[in-house]
Amino acid sequence: MRSTRNILPWVAAGVAVLSLPAAPRALDAQTSDLLILVAPVAVTEPVDRRFGERIAEEIRDGLRIFPGYIAIERDDARDLIDDYDLDERTMTAIEWQQLGMQMNAALVMVGTAVGVAGGVEVDVTFLEPNSGDRLPMVPFTVADDDSHEEAGTQIMGQLGQGIEYLRSLAFCGDYLASEQPMDAISNCNAALALNPASDRAHYLRGRAHMLNEAWGDAAADLQRVVDNNASDTDALESLAFTYAQLGDGAASLRYYQRFLDFRPDDVDTRLRIAYELTQAERWAETVQLLQDGVERAPDNVGLLEYLTAAALEAGQTRGEVTDPGMIRVAVDASGKLVELQGDAVNPSTLSNATNAYMLLEEYDDALAFSDQALAAISSSDGSGEGEMSREELLAQVHSSRATIYDRMENPEMGVAELEQALAYNPDVPDGRQRLAALKLKAGDTEGAVADFRAAVANGADSNQVGNALFSLGYNSYYVPQTRVEYGSIDLGELNTALELLDVATEFVQDMDLSQQIHFFLAYGYFLRGSAYDSRNEADMACAPARTALSAFQRVSSHLAQAGTVQAANQEQIRVAIDQQLYRQESIIEESCDRS
Known part of the structure; x- marks a missing residue:
């Protein structure tokens, strides 16, 4: 189950969090008049x-x-x-x-x-x-x-x-109101001994069991009341809550929704149902439930805030848009909140709106909302922000801005935003790895490698980092150079690829992947030597031959660590290397002595 902590950072402070429904008013226990x-x-x-x-x-x-x-x-x-x-x-x-x-x-x-x-x-x-x-x-x-x-x-x-x-x-009701569940249960038992069919006694005893967190006993009493009187909203609400505590989300939702049939304008319960639906990751149903609520109460901030977050989640999967209509619902709800609240709008709403616009690829609007979010968070006193601290919220917004700039092909600004995010919260998810990738795009290979190493030092999965480095180096820099003639190889791109693959071998623990990377390193150094040799074919000069020889000499050590990966190709490379070593040494012997 996915966590809703980041997407719904304010839930814990709001009415949507499940809490024990208000205790019933006790029957009047006075003894006169x-x-x-x-x-x-x-x-x-x-x-x-x-x-x-x-x-x-x-x-x-x-x-x-x-x-x-x-x-x-x-x-x-x-x-x-x-x-x-x-x-x-x-x-x-x-x-x-x-x-x-x-x-x-x-x-x-x-x-x-x-x-x-x-x-x-x-x-x-x-x-x-x-x-x-x-x-x-x-x-x-x-x-x-x-x-x-x-x-x-x-x-x-x-x-x-x-x-x-x-x-x-x-007395049962009075003890319940005083939060003395055992005394309440004792008196309800006495009442039931005199009147076993009493729904009221079963209800009060069920509530006392809830207070005592005896959820199974509570469910038995409350279910009896609801079976006898399907319109008893107090019992419906309590039973729904009890089933939630028992882990029966389906039953909890069923009784909450029956409660809502009788009291459709009860916003708190609507939000409780929304919470239960999000726990089950039933996002589309959550959105519909909240939209129905907004139709009845169009200016209710709690409904609109939850709708913004839920629609954002309903419309995407791991950052990929699956339902643009849902993302638009999030945008519209957040716009309504800004209209209603102005500068007092919840920073989390602005953060969610930023993400919604980003997913719709409306980057200017995304940046505008993120500017508002940063201003609102910076000027807030830190209260009312749910589970997330001010620093975490600021980090979240700067992290989103880094992604926006990355998609706008402005990696330099992306680096600046992500560095700011990490300054506020060093635990930004995959922060160091993302920063390293942005630095590569910005041309800072040395800084990128340092950040990859820092990510592993901070606990990142070394295999994951190694695989990320390999994938980036191989797909972005290596493969294009294998598709051109030796003389057309971009040595800068190839050198970047070799550096990334070489660093990847530091982290990869998986033997199969490690052998694969060493094979590509071997072939990459062969390509590098061949590129220099191709450029030197006419001049037969000393310096290019020395550079080519150095590259060819590095091939064998990597093939020795490549296991049986592409064994036939390995043999062909070895034959070619023997020829190239002889050729480069001959050029060096002749041209270098002559110079």
């Missing part, structure tokens, strides 16, 4: 309607001596019912629940009474109006619809156990 809204029990004929109303009166009377709770006066409830133009006799349980929310009730009692064989079945529940959580109550049967007092007594008896459940649930 909690209000209960008591609705008349709904009856089904032939049960007398007054039976339901009388049960309600029995409960209101019973609550007068019930510790910690008090019934809302019926007249107060009727006044509000009239205000909403409702009819108490036809109100549904949901309407009573909504009325309880309006009246700040801790609980709402609703129920039904239906005639059955042997009497009247009464099924009453007390529910928490905001969460919909219900106290554990069991239906019971009374003799007839005159048995309202017995019904009231049974309900009040069960209410006592229900209140104990509610109290345990409240």
